[in-house]
Amino acid sequence: MSQEELRHGPGLKYSIREGLCLEQKPEPCGMVIFGASGDLAARKIFPSLQGLGQKGLLPENFFVLGLGRSPMDLAGLKSRLPGLPNLYYLQGDYTADSTYAALGSRLKELAAKHGTKGNVIFYLALPPGLFHDVTHQMGKVSLLDQTRGGWSRVVFEKPFGQDLASALSLAAEIRDHLQEPQVYRMDHYLGKDTVQNILMFRFANSIFEPIWNRTYIDHVQISVLEAEGVGRRAGYYDSSGVLRDMFQNHAMQLLALVAKEPPASFAADCVRDEKIKVFKALKPFDERGLAERVVLGQYRGYRDEPGVSAASQTPTYAAMRVEISNWRWEGVPFYLRSGKSLRKRHAEIAVIFKHVPHSLFSQLAPTHLDPNTLVFRIQPEEGVSLTIEAKKPGPKTCIGALTMDFDYAEAFGEHSPDAYERLLLDVMLGDQTLFPRQDALEETWRFIEPLLHASLPLRSYSPGDWGPEEADRMLESEGRSWRQP
Ligand SMILES: NC(=O)c1ccc[n+]([C@@H]2O[C@H](COP(=O)([O-])OP(=O)(O)OC[C@H]3O[C@@H](n4cnc5c(N)ncnc54)[C@H](OP(=O)(O)O)[C@@H]3O)[C@@H](O)[C@H]2O)c1
Structure with missing residues (x-):
């Protein structure tokens, strides 16, 4: 857009002066998407990642690891995220210890491969009844521990509880494993x-x-x-x-x-x-x-x-x-x-x-x-x-x-x-x-x-x-x- 542009609408003229933009580039990181086979992932998360990729706004060092119970192969994930490189899929039960052990070692391997410095985002695109368990399991194997090198952030989808008591109970579980600056509650x-x-x-x-x-x-x-x-x-x-x-x-x-x-x-x-x-x-x-x-x-x-x-x-x-x-x-x-x-x-x-x-x-x-x-x-x-x-x-x-x-x-x-x-x-x-x-x-x-x-x-x-x-x-x-x- 030119420095100043005059635009015409029906019965209307207005000029737009090129504004100031805060240019920030994210640090290298990986993103784990729990519920990668779900509706929210398909309709919102994947298209948005693609949109960011097309605009050059994703970190240069970046990977996506989809996680779910469904036996989705990598080709399945790639067809949902065409054009985005560095995609991986891990199958596992959300309540089993073995899933988190496998997740931990996979993340280490991918961090080394893509130079993401241990920074990782966990996106819980799951039914809310699973938020407690998944947070607890991740906490248990130190996936959320920021002293291990690199930051970790967790994205929760709404609903954040069914009432005040359940919101407080979820908050207590979250507080056991995460500091508030690590918690991102989506209100789109x-x-x-x-x-x-x-x-x-x-x-x-x-x-x-x-x-x-x-x-x-x-x-x-x-x-x-x-x-x-x-x-x-x-x-x-x-x-x-x-x-x-x-x-x-x-x-x-x-x-x-x-x-x-x-x-x-x-x-x-x-x-x-x-x-x-x-x-x-x-x-x-x-x-x-x-x-x-x-x-x-x-x-x-x-x-x-x-x-x-x-x-x-x-x-x-x-x-x-x-x-x-x-x-x-x-x-x-x-x-x-x-x-x-x-x-x-x-x-x-x-x-x-x-x-x-x-x-x-x-x-x-x-x-x-x-x-x-x-x-x-x-x-x-x-x-x-x-x-x-x-x-x-x-x-x-x-x-x-x-x-x-x-x-x-x-x-x-x-x-x-x-x-x-x-x-x-x-x-x-x-x-x-x-x-x-x-x-x-x-x-x-x-x-x-x-x-x-x-x-x-x-x-x-x-x-x-x-x-x-x-x-x-x-x-x-x-x-x-x-x-x-
Ligand atoms: N969809 C939306 O438009 C929308 C809008 C706002 C907020 N949200 C919130 O976003 C989150 C995800 O929504 P969604 O619509 O994507 O949900 P979904 O499609 O029903 O479920 C997401 C994934 O979670 C796993 N899953 C579903 N039920 C499960 C169960 N009982 N036990 C274990 N795993 C189960 C499934 O993956 P696997 O079988 O592969 O494990 C499924 O693909 C929810 O918290 C929802 O409230 C969704």
Whole structure:
């Protein structure tokens, strides 16, 4: 791209000055992928490794060792990772001591062969029920011990527990064998460009922060809407539901990015410390009046999905009104909603500003004017839009809402890479900024867990709809409405 480029969108021109990039090359390392025959490996991990390889971002000295129970031969692994050199496969039972003994000697041999200095990433792309055992087994044979020469890091996939007690029990096992700087908990929403852009937007510009508070912001809406039903992951989903699958992790992380105070620096712990302060300021759910703050739903036909119990009470939709009790946000509702089998796949954070205090335009009350709205679109197309009121052309005084829209793909001429690419690179670089820390997990479980046990009615909604109508009423009762993307 030239130093400065002028691009044209429909009714829009914008220039992009070539920015500053932090150029970092990962140190030599190997990557062990537990569950290399699985769905996540095929859909996310392998394509992301290939993407990094094509961009020249993998370390020069690098190897991948797939591990699994399945008798997959090397050719099988190579067909899943075409173009990537230095691939190996090891077959073994995750609970057998012999697997870890074999893994240890294989790693020594590969480290010497590829000059990876003993640095190794263990990616647990396994059902979460195996996290305990695998961590324990690796710890037992000192695979996680950093004093043996070289670093070791472990990537855990969500879910990080089923509730606070199980999250604490997993944490205790992890702590026995790993230091927190070795632990990378994947929340792939944090790897998305727009999500990271929230921090740039808020803290690399001086015009937004002065209005980023209860004086100017009316409310915030965070929506993670999925068009698909539970599909192949019905078994997992039926024991989790939307509160565990979306709210305890992704939705809470998004909320923290919008609501947190400016960190003193971009260092991982500075950024993560500020999130904790937001989680600690969340107003707990109270049994009294809970039905006015939370709506749970299940789509019609969910109980007929293969793998779902016929009497399932698992919510596939939730909407909630969240409050943050601190100086910046007192009185500003954060409305969160997420669900499956909805009309559209769409995720966004919308910041809705207050109405003007007084309208100058005859016959127009302030509430006739659309409030300014700033939207961070997370998927499917990543971008940012700002809606302002503007005069329509012509001799009469006509006002209308004008939306200025910035689309990542259009502006930069390329689609954002998959979030896993960014996050895998960060693991190699040892940068934990975008990975939730244990204390964040505990605070978010503390906040969400009461909803798992609350006696709330389960509303039904039709597939392809926007969710239960009670969720609409929740906002209408406060004079607001959900945005319809
Ligand atoms: N798939 C996704 O879209 C997705 C999204 C977000 C998070 N995750 C998380 O990522 C992790 C992996 O997900 P996945 O969808 O890839 O899982 P998966 O396909 O069900 O399982 C991954 C691999 O684990 C091994 N495995 C499965 N069940 C096992 C069992 N009962 N005992 C021992 N080994 C077993 C299998 O490999 P071998 O038979 O070769 O050992 C399998 O190929 C999970 O923690 C999941 O929650 C997945």
